[in-house]
Amino acid sequence: MDYRLLVAFILMANQITATTWQVGPTRTYPYCSQVAPLVQDGDTVAIDFAVYVNDPQVEWTANNLYIVGVGGRPRLEAGSIIANDVSNGKGIFVTSGTGIAIENIEFALAQVPDHNGAGIRQQGPDLQVINCRFDGNEMGILAGNISNCTTIIEYTEFLNGGSALNPGYQHNVYINHIDTLVFRYNYSHDAIAEGHELKSRANYNFIEYNRIANETSVDSRTIDLPNGGTSVIVGNIVEQGPNSANSNLLGYGLEGLTNPAPHALYVAHNTFVNKKPTGSFIQLANGTDSLYLCNNILAGAHTGGYLLGTPDVLDSTGNMLADLVTDPGFVDPVVYDYHLQAGSSARDHSSPLNKVVLGHSLDATLEYVDQCDHSIRPSDGIPDAGAFEYNSPVSIAGPAVHHPYPFPNPCTDRLILQQAPSEEYEVLDASGRCLLSGNGNEVPTNRLSPGWYILKTKSGQSRFIRE
Numbered sequence: 001m002d003y004r005l006l007v008a009f010i011l012m013a014n015q016i017t018a019t020t021w022q023v024g025p026t027r028t029y030p031y032c033s034q035v036a037p038l039v040q041d042g043d044t045v046a047i048d049f050a051v052y053v054n055d056p057q058v059e060w061t062a063n064n065l066y067i068v069g070v071g072g073r074p075r076l077e078a079g080s081i082i083a084n085d086v087s088n089g090k091g092i093f094v095t096s097g098t099g100i101a102i103e104n105i106e107f108a109l110a111q112v113p114d115h116n117g118a119g120i121r122q123q124g125p126d127l128q129v130i131n132c133r134f135d136g137n138e139m140g141i142l143a144g145n146i147s148n149c150t151t152i153i154e155y156t157e158f159l160n161g162g163s164a165l166n167p168g169y170q171h172n173v174y175i176n177h178i179d180t181l182v183f184r185y186n187y188s189h190d191a192i193a194e195g196h197e198l199k200s201r202a203n204y205n206f207i208e209y210n211r212i213a214n215e216t217s218v219d220s221r222t223i224d225l226p227n228g229g230t231s232v233i234v235g236n237i238v239e240q241g242p243n244s245a246n247s248n249l250l251g252y253g254l255e256g257l258t259n260p261a262p263h264a265l266y267v268a269h270n271t272f273v274n275k276k277p278t279g280s281f282i283q284l285a286n287g288t289d290s291l292y293l294c295n296n297i298l299a300g301a302h303t304g305g306y307l308l309g310t311p312d313v314l315d316s317t318g319n320m321l322a323d324l325v326t327d328p329g330f331v332d333p334v335v336y337d338y339h340l341q342a343g344s345s346a347r348d349h350s351s352p353l354n355k356v357v358l359g360h361s362l363d364a365t366l367e368y369v370d371q372c373d374h375s376i377r378p379s380d381g382i383p384d385a386g387a388f389e390y391n392s393p394v395s396i397a398g399p400a401v402h403h404p405y406p407f408p409n410p411c412t413d414r415l416i417l418q419q420a421p422s423e424e425y426e427v428l429d430a431s432g433r434c435l436l437s438g439n440g441n442e443v444p445t446n447r448l449s450p451g452w453y454i455l456k457t458k459s460g461q462s463r464f465i466r467e
Contacts, residue, residue: 033055055081107134149180225251264290427443
């Protein structure tokens with residue numbers, strides 16, 4: 001039998017036999033821990049909107065699971081059971097299976113005896129986290145050392161990650177040695193106890209169109225990439241608050257350039273803001289192969305210089321360096337609004353870069369939108385420095401781009417899309433095969449087998465459940 005046909009047959013069989021498990025106060029299974037031992041590959045776990053307190057740690061071992069909050073964003077709040085679990089304590093969710101997607105869930109207050117209590121502890125490859133929130137965990141997401149792994153985190157908020165009992169070692173997001181991290185459209189802020197807002201040891205990091213900020217807490221670096229490799233950082237607002245314990249916003253290779261070469265750092269169209277009276281913006285390891293630092297705003301104190309460390313190759317064109325946070329002409333930096341005023345000196349300050357790294361453009365095409373969203377970046381032909389383009393009367397303003405949340409979800413015979421009637425859509429199964437396509441704001445789902453599917457539009461993609 002042809003191998004490809006056999007694989008397709010297995011995938012179709014899994015899709016047909018997939019089960020949707022419902023968790024909620026009025027369901028057969030009130031807690032996730034009761035369902036986790038029962039799920040099989042390709043199943044869906046739908047968690048009703050409610051607050052779930054003091055459930056034991058939940059380990060998901062099946063592959064290709066879709067775990068989603070329905071009817072609102074349920075809050076999973078850790079308690080004494082996890083805090084006192086000396087033998088197994090890792091966090092609220094432990095993902096050991098391959099290809100797990102988690103959407104629309106809040107994880108809160110995870111603490112464990114070794115102080116690494118995570119909202120999600122990733123142990124299996126290829127995790128996707130979408131539209132979630134992580135509040136007050138010792139670690140928001142903690143990924144282990146996992147080969148052949150891509151972790152995608154998008155549309156998600158992280159705040160107050162860290163541990164006062166072990167300062168400096170817990171973070172909002174901590175990704176260990178994996179192949180690739182994609183981190184986009186997120187808001188990670190105010191890590192506590194000298195933690196980082198984002199720390200990643202991945203070989204490849206694509207950090208795009210986020211707000212990564214310390215506003216009031218005592219954090220460390222805003223972004224820390226301690227082992228080098230290839231990293232693309234585009235279109236972000238990166239802010240260091242007055243109480244930060246560190247002196248620079250972005251660190252690269254400072255624990256050794258041990259990831260696979262080349263050690264190349266691409267930093268374009270970001271707005272860096274330092275509200276401390278001292279510091280620098282970027283510190284990198286000597287011996288870094290190349291730093292491409294272009295079209296950024298670097299505003300605030302840089303008493304140590306805007307860059308610490310000497311790369312072998314440096315391109316630093318098109319940046320705007322300002323001594324004071326007020327100099328670039330932001331709308332209102334006091335309330336963290338770093339859009340540009342009409343008279344901003346950052347306007348028309350840069351030039352098109354026309355450079356693509358591993359499929360990721362260094363010319364910013366999007367802008368971060370509070371909270372955890374993005375829009376198309378307007379254009380008048382000459383790019384402004386930083387993460388935002390001034391939207392002048394002659395600019396071509398792009399429409400807002402929203403995550404295409406379908407409803408009802410779960411659905412039966414049809415799915416309604418929150419999009420323009422003329423927008424095209426595709427419905428994909430777990431293997432990526434297109435099962436339906438069309439345009440409009442209704443998708444006929446009555447011929448789909450029960451299970452979870454991917455809805456793909458020009459605005460983005462989301463998952464939905466067919467009951």
